[in-house]
Amino acid sequence: MKGQWGKLAGYIVGTGAVATAITLLPARIGIDGNGWLPDLISSEGGAIDDLFWGLTIMSLVIFAIVCGIVVYSMVHFRAAPGDLGDGEHIHGNAKMEVAWIVIPSIIVLVIGVLSYVVLQDNEVGLYDKAAAKKPGAAEMVVDVRGFSFGWAFRYETKEGEPLSGDEDAVPSSELVLPVDKVVRFNVLSCSGKEHLGRIQEQVSRELAAGDEADEFAEIEPGICEREWDLTTDEDQKAAEEDATRTYEALMKRQDGKQINDEEQAVLDEQPRFHGDQQFIDVNHAFWVPEARLKIDAISGLRTYVQWEPNHVTGPDDNYQVVCAELCGTGHNGMRTDMCVVDQETFDWWAKLDEEARRDATCTNLRLLTCLGGDVDDRDDAIADVAKLSKEDPDAACDAVKEKI
Numbered sequence: 001m002k003g004q005w006g007k008l009a010g011y012i013v014g015t016g017a018v019a020t021a022i023t024l025l026p027a028r029i030g031i032d033g034n035g036w037l038p039d040l041i042s043s044e045g046g047a048i049d050d051l052f053w054g055l056t057i058m059s060l061v062i063f064a065i066v067c068g069i070v071v072y073s074m075v076h077f078r079a080a081p082g083d084l085g086d087g088e089h090i091h092g093n094a095k096m097e098v099a100w101i102v103i104p105s106i107i108v109l110v111i112g113v114l115s116y117v118v119l120q121d122n123e124v125g126l127y128d129k130a131a132a133k134k135p136g137a138a139e140m141v142v143d144v145r146g147f148s149f150g151w152a153f154r155y156e157t158k159e160g161e162p163l164s165g166d167e168d169a170v171p172s173s174e175l176v177l178p179v180d181k182v183v184r185f186n187v188l189s190c191s192g193k194e195h196l197g198r199i200q201e202q203v204s205r206e207l208a209a210g211d212e213a214d215e216f217a218e219i220e221p222g223i224c225e226r227e228w229d230l231t232t233d234e235d236q237k238a239a240e241e242d243a244t245r246t247y248e249a250l251m252k253r254q255d256g257k258q259i260n261d262e263e264q265a266v267l268d269e270q271p272r273f274h275g276d277q278q279f280i281d282v283n284h285a286f287w288v289p290e291a292r293l294k295i296d297a298i299s300g301l302r303t304y305v306q307w308e309p310n311h312v313t314g315p316d317d318n319y320q321v322v323c324a325e326l327c328g329t330g331h332n333g334m335r336t337d338m339c340v341v342d343q344e345t346f347d348w349w350a351k352l353d354e355e356a357r358r359d360a361t362c363t364n365l366r367l368l369t370c371l372g373g374d375v376d377d378r379d380d381a382i383a384d385v386a387k388l389s390k391e392d393p394d395a396a397c398d399a400v401k402e403k404i
């Protein structure tokens with residue numbers, strides 16, 4: 001009997017070693033040297049990565065035990081050649097039944113508690129106003145609006161004052177963040193009839209301009225404006241009622257039922273794109289993979305997430321905000337550039353007007369880091385960088401240093 005246990009342990013260790021070799025090595029190192037996970041640019045993401053690797057190792061151990069026993073049983077308890085008889089009939093084993101209920105329950109509980117602790121650490125002051133002054137709580141707020149199919153961002157101090165000092169400042173369509181500041185993202189999916197009308201108008205204008213080269217019409221970030229102020233209960237209720245009316249009219253029409261003029265009008269207000277009706281009253285999800293944290297953008301409901309970007313985005317880094325919720329035909333194109341800059345550059349960027357921001361895109365801000373921190377006149381420098389990157393889209397640091 002003792003020898004058998006030793007053999008079984010051997011099988012488990014053997015399976016574990018094989019599983020580890022074919023899982024962990026490519027996971028950590030990867031075929032291309034990058035491993036499974038993208039770069040890490042947030043202070044909170046480290047704990048999530050640790051959790052991820054911890055759970056991967058835990059899964060490997062369980063896999064090794066299960067597969068070790070299966071392989072051992074196949075080898076040692078297989079029927080002898082010519083033996084066509086039934087196997088031994090075994091009925092009930094209280095000890096085993098307790099074990100296979102208790103052990104998985106403990107594992108699930110441990111996973112749940114560890115995940116809770118990690119998420120809790122990342123959410124200082126997110127849902128608790130009293131804790132919002134504690135260290136680790138947000139120092140800045142970004143209002144995030146997801147719409148079909150794009151993103152818009154507006155920046156505020158944590159007291160809710162617009163960063164640029166201009167309440168009517170046009171939201172940015174790219175996400176630019178200062179390094180080493182905890183940022184709280186207030187996330188919402190655009191909805192409401194006014195939007196539908198405005199998007200419809202915008203999209204048909206884009207299409208009329210014959211801009212067929214673009215797969216998706218560029219929709220101005222301003223379309224989410226009404227949503228910035230969707231703070232009262234009445235506003236939210238009105239938005240919900242709009243959504244319900246639209247949905248009911250759509251369902252009625254889909255079921256082949258007669259719809260009245262009012263319902264027809266509701267449906268007519270939905271924007272069309274390439275002949276398809278686009279419903280913007282859908283959910284999205286706000287995600288920067290390199291920051292790890294992700295939150296749903298729900299129509300009519302604010303959701304929150306916060307993280308601290310801790311790496312200035314260099315010229316070779318290419319990070320994006322992506323939508324992580326299948327939201328329609330343009331879902332795969334629902335992404336925009338994001339970048340992290342030093343505090344001085346951010347303060348300068350936040351005050352730029354709409355016109356000047358056209359040059360200060362993430363692509364150009366990334367190249368600006370080639371000049372090091374000591375840029376005397378950012379207005380001039382960004383204009384030069386913008387000119388360079390237009391002439392040479394693959395321009396790298398050498399070209400920037402040489403020409404500027």
Ligand SMILES: [Cu+2]
Nearest residue numbers: 323325327331
């Ligand atoms: Cu999506």
